[in-house]
Amino acid sequence: MSVLSAPYFHNEEAAFAKLESVIWPEGPVCPHCGGTDKIYAIKPNLTKRIRYGLKKCGQCGKQFTVKVGTVFEHGRIPLCKFLQAAYLMCSSKKGVSAKQLERTLEVTYKTAWFLAHRIREAMRSGDLAPFGGNGGAVEADETFIGVEPGAKVKPGYQHKRKVLALVDRETKQVRSMVVDSLKPSTLGPILSANIAREARLMTDEARHYVPLGKAFASHETVHHGAEEYVRGAVHTNTAEGYFSIFKRGMKGVYQHCAKKHLHRYLAEFDFRYNEREALGVSDLLRTDRALSGIIGKRLTYSEPS
Numbered sequence: 001m002s003v004l005s006a007p008y009f010h011n012e013e014a015a016f017a018k019l020e021s022v023i024w025p026e027g028p029v030c031p032h033c034g035g036t037d038k039i040y041a042i043k044p045n046l047t048k049r050i051r052y053g054l055k056k057c058g059q060c061g062k063q064f065t066v067k068v069g070t071v072f073e074h075g076r077i078p079l080c081k082f083l084q085a086a087y088l089m090c091s092s093k094k095g096v097s098a099k100q101l102e103r104t105l106e107v108t109y110k111t112a113w114f115l116a117h118r119i120r121e122a123m124r125s126g127d128l129a130p131f132g133g134n135g136g137a138v139e140a141d142e143t144f145i146g147v148e149p150g151a152k153v154k155p156g157y158q159h160k161r162k163v164l165a166l167v168d169r170e171t172k173q174v175r176s177m178v179v180d181s182l183k184p185s186t187l188g189p190i191l192s193a194n195i196a197r198e199a200r201l202m203t204d205e206a207r208h209y210v211p212l213g214k215a216f217a218s219h220e221t222v223h224h225g226a227e228e229y230v231r232g233a234v235h236t237n238t239a240e241g242y243f244s245i246f247k248r249g250m251k252g253v254y255q256h257c258a259k260k261h262l263h264r265y266l267a268e269f270d271f272r273y274n275e276r277e278a279l280g281v282s283d284l285l286r287t288d289r290a291l292s293g294i295i296g297k298r299l300t301y302s303e304p305s
């Protein structure tokens, strides 16, 4: 026996039961009318096309499964493979490439790519509450990954793709995003939207943070150029630790990532970081939490790249 022997990784009926238990902990909810009272299970009919998990709502008369209205809705691949892919992506710290999923799940590369992006979409957090709400410390730091499409390579960082990460030290959560530039005019609205005014901002000495720090209760900096990394509670080491996991994953597993998809990879790394073992989240619990994020999200792209 192992984690991978669970029936829901191998059997469609069990896979539907598993997903239902995550999505509907209080029992089924009709996605058409919101009804919960008169929902009947329709037995998979062995003489016609088998439809696992099919239900009928006695209130509106419509049929549905737990996949309706989720990122899994239009996938043709068996749900147990979705669950296998979700587990693999949630349990490995640096992620799993579409190539690896192709081999392990025995699906085409295109299917593996779509699966992975659907799961990334499920991992995307809807939490927009600002960090540092109780006057806590929030680290802000940026890193560079790859080159902006079509940009000329010059000294400095203008041509590089830029990623900003914010860390709430109290809740130990990270929120990262792709940014078009490091100008105060670009970063200012992002910081204001994601960091509470009463927060204590911690950054390095980078000039773009100087005008932005005034929006918060305090702004303290460490001088990385002068090899100062920690001064009491003032540092950006948590954000840098996050970037190092992200970069190892992106270099080792996701070598080629189009800019238009970079935010989804960030959502994946943010999710695993925010649901990490050190915060008491097991691999299986992390997978359940990813699955609970499949509702109400839509994919708007169609090309693997």
Ligand SMILES: [Zn+2]
Residues within 6 Å of the ligand: 030, 031, 032, 033, 034, 035, 057, 058, 059, 060, 061, 062
């Ligand atoms: Zn209904």
